[in-house]
Amino acid sequence: MKRKLPPSCICPGHSDHALLSALAQEITTRSGGAIELAECFPAMLRECIDNVIMTPKTGRRSYEELEKTEKTYIGTRVEIELRAMLRLPKGRLDTKILGHDVDIKHTMGSNWMIPTEAIDQPCILVAADEPRARCYLGLIVARMDYLTAGQNKDAKRSISAEGFCHILWLLCDQPYPANFWRILPEETVARIFDGDSGNARMAGLFRALQGRPIPRDVVEAVAAQKDFMRRIRSDGGHGTRDLLAREGIVILEGRKDAQLIRALGLSHCSRSEFISASLSTSAEQRLAASAGHPICEDFSDRA
Template sequence: MKKTLPPSLINPDHVDFPLLDALARDITKRAGGADALAESFPTMLRRCIDDVIMTPKTGRRSYDELEKTEKTYIGTRVEIELRALLRLSKGRLDTVILGHDVDIKNTMGSNWMIPTEAVGHPCLLVAADEARATCYLGLIVARPEYLTAGQNKDAKKSVSATGFGHILWLLCHHPYPANFWRTVPPDTITRIFAGTTGNQRMATLFRAVQGLPITRDVVEAVAQQQDFMRRIRSDKGRGTRDHLAEEGILLLSGHYDAPLIKALNLPPCAGSEFISYQPVTQAEADLAIRTGAPLCWPPRQGAMDL
């Protein structure tokens, strides 16, 4: 998305205010409130993108690696998921809100392509900026004067520079879960995937990336094994958790170890996420050991050899 967006001109005196304000209120209500929308929308958007990248199955780690048809499908997926999130029905365009036909447009770039059939109708605008890990959700009435003069071969037009000022934003420059692999230095990624076994790759992952929740999909992609969850658990001294414990590193589950994660002041983890952490004080180590977490303290020398 554009780095700089003009201030929204949508106010009670604006010609589109009554319609856009009513639509925005209904969308927010359907989402369960403003806070719920701010939480559920970014998560939905991240899932739509990651499910198409399919890192565990394809080995791809970014949107840029997708085929053109896959990038197009993300827009369709977002439309379907957004309707489900807001409990909206299909309409003559993409959906119907308060009796109005509404088109849903998604972009991973800096603008949206508005089809001729949506001109004159309200559009629900969705955008994800992978580089900045920000997302956007807005409403605009696609009036001709808000669109560019030029069009593509399908007669679709974009929102003009001045047209951006006529968007009512529900979420703007809003954080959303970053693509995990964008947060990891390239040399670290190389080290992770240099491992010849699933245990080696996962141990390198959790050794190198500590204090950060890591999703099940990332673990599956790194393990490259069908029974990857077995490797992440204690497995009679053979699992990734066992090897890291000998190095003095905790490998915690958001589902089973939530109290310990909170006690160590680590970022909250969803039930399907994992986080690693090496205690820095005896008190932290004692706390972990008291909860039953496997941990060798002080770490055994030479324990990094799997």
């Protein structure tokens, strides 16, 4: 998306103010409020993009590596997921809000392509800026005056430089979760996925990324097994926890182990994240053991 966006001129007195304000309020209400929208919308975008990149299966780590058809599909996926998130019905265009047919347009670039059937209709504008991990959610009435004179072979027009002023932003330059795999060194990713079993890959993940919160979906992707949570439990000496305990490494859950995570001085870990750490001192080992995370005695003897 463009780094510098003009301020919105959608205010009382603007011909589109009443309509766009009503649609914005309805979207915000349906999402559970402005705070919930700012949390759920970015997470939804991240999931849509990552589910197409499929790093664990394909080895790809970025949007730029996708095929053209896959990039197009992300837009379709965003449309479907946004309707589901807001509990909106399908309409003559992509959806219907407060009795108005509304088109949903998504871009990973700096502009949107508006089809002829959406001219003079309200549009939801969605954008994801992958390199900067920023996202956008806005509304516009796609009037010809706001669009470029030129069009592509499908007769679609983009929003003109002046037309950007006529967007009402619900979220603008909003941070969203970065692609977990994109920011890791290539050799680290390769080492994690070299494991020939779910336990081996999981051990590689938590061994390589100690002290770093790891989202639940990453754990699921690395395990690549139906009961992925079993991979990070103790399992008769063969589970990931058991393997790493022999190396003095514990795996903690944000939901269950918040107090221990704080006591060990580790990074904040949300309820749906996990974090691993090497226990290098006897005091840390005793603290973890008292919280139900003992390490193996033979390692403790060596520490």
